[in-house]
Amino acid sequence: MKRPHTIAVAMSGGIDSSATAAMLIEEGWNVVGITIKLWPTISERKAAQVARCLDIPHYIIDLQTEFRRTVVDPFVEEYRRGRTPNPCVICNPRIKFGLLLEYARQELGAAKLATGHYARVELDETTHKWKLLRGVDATKDQSYMLYRLQQEHLRNILFPLGYHSKEHARCIVEKLKLPASRKESQDICFVTEGSYRNFLASYAPELVRPGPILDTAGKQIGEHKGIAFYTVGQRRGLGIAAGKRLYVVRIDAHRNAVIVGSREEAMQRSIKLKSLTFVSGEQITKPVVVSAKIRYNTQDAPALLKPIGNGLAELLFEKPQMAPAPGQSAVCYVGEEVLGGGIIAEAGESEG
Structure with a gap:
């Protein structure tokens, strides 16, 4: 059934975004592809090839200046301060679901922006608030990276793959013989050659x-x-x-x-968080029992999130956690739902 609205799909040329576009076309949406030019060494060629195979319009938006100022420069500055930043956490609300979403809606007339993220967005019929939930495929869940998204983002985006597995996406691409890249996306997209350390050595030599x-x-x-x-x-x-x-x-x-x-000296039970943000848009005013992750690829653990004033909160885990890194994000869940989180400012006393 043909649907009346246009959906813009953020396309990288990889399996996930290619499968997302194909799924929406199959559902009857009017789909357009859109690719962000973020860095000189990132190619848009694969995305354009996939768009041609799907017979959909494809647009490229150059956000290199904004990306450098908003994501790359702060990334380097955090390393100067001895912290370990996560650039995706900053890029998602400001670039992908900020400037790109704005372009898709205002310039392309899209009703929503879809991406290949493994997470879910659902409307709570009681509170009328949008909820961010873990992806069904726990091995690919990307809700951690999206925790800084707000209501104005969530109401305008779609994550079709949030209800499916990576294998499902791979099967779609193979069935349609799409020329999508089989490589998994990199942790840091603008580091296309070598490691992030090599990037920092050339971008900020004083750090070596x-x-x-x-x-x-x-x-x-x-x-x-x-x-x-x-x-x-x-x-x-x-x-x-x-x-x-x-x-x-x-x-x-x-x-x-x-x-x-020692390992014991690296273990911490208490973490102080800054730059707090909550998906509902409302700050917490009393302690909340949560399950929290201090890194993307770690298991979440039971904790108590307590506001302590001045825009800060303490995250007190039931059991000590291994080496919370200042600059990384601690993301809090209540069941499947992302409550919110913050940037790790410092960790408390070692737990021996």
């Missing part, structure tokens, strides 16, 4: 200045290659023969020092 590796008592036990090469929780690549396993427990950018300790 050698400095001391200290134990938690302040004694120097080695030398690091530059704070950009280390993140809290890291064990491999320290270059220290200590006779026991050591982990990065803190990065002191002011002293250009990497502090290492």
Whole structure:
């Protein structure tokens, strides 16, 4: 059945966005493809090829200047401060579901923007608020990366793959013989060659200045290659023969020092959060029992989220968590629903 509205699909040329476009066409929507030019080394060629195969219009919007200013420059600045940022968390509300969504609606006349994310958006019939839920495929769930989305975003977006598995998307692409890239998307899209450390070495060479590796008592036990090469929780690549396993427990950018300790010293039960945001748009005023993740690829764990004033909150876990990294996000869930979260400002005392 032909539907009256236009849906814009954010297309990268990968399996997920290609399958999303194909699914919406099958449902009868008037589909247009749209690709963001974010970085000089990111090609739009695959997306254009898929759009041609699907026989849909394809548009390219150049947001390189905005992306550099909004995402890349803050990414580098966080490393200068000894933190470990997550650029996708910033890009999603500001670029993909900010500027791109605005372009799709205003310039292309699209009713909604669809992407290939594995998450779900549903309207709560009681509160009339939009909810962000985990994707059905737990192995691909991307709700963590989307926790900063607000009501004005959610009401205008679709995540068709949130109700399906990766295998379902792969089958659609293979059945239609679409020339989609089989590579999994990279953690950091603008790092197309080498590692993010190589990117930082060329973009901000001062971050690869050698400095001391200290134990938690302040004694120097080695030398690091530059704070950009280390993140809290890291064990491999320290270059220290200590006779026991050591982990990065803190990065002191002011002293250009990497502090290492035992696994027990890296474990933390209490985390302070800043830049809090909640999907409902309403701040919490009392403690809430949640299940929280401190990294994208970790299991969430039971915790208590407590507002402590000045726009901050404490996340107190039932059990100590391994090496919460300042700059990363802690995302809180209530069952399948994303409550919200914040940026890890600091961790509390070590739990021995």
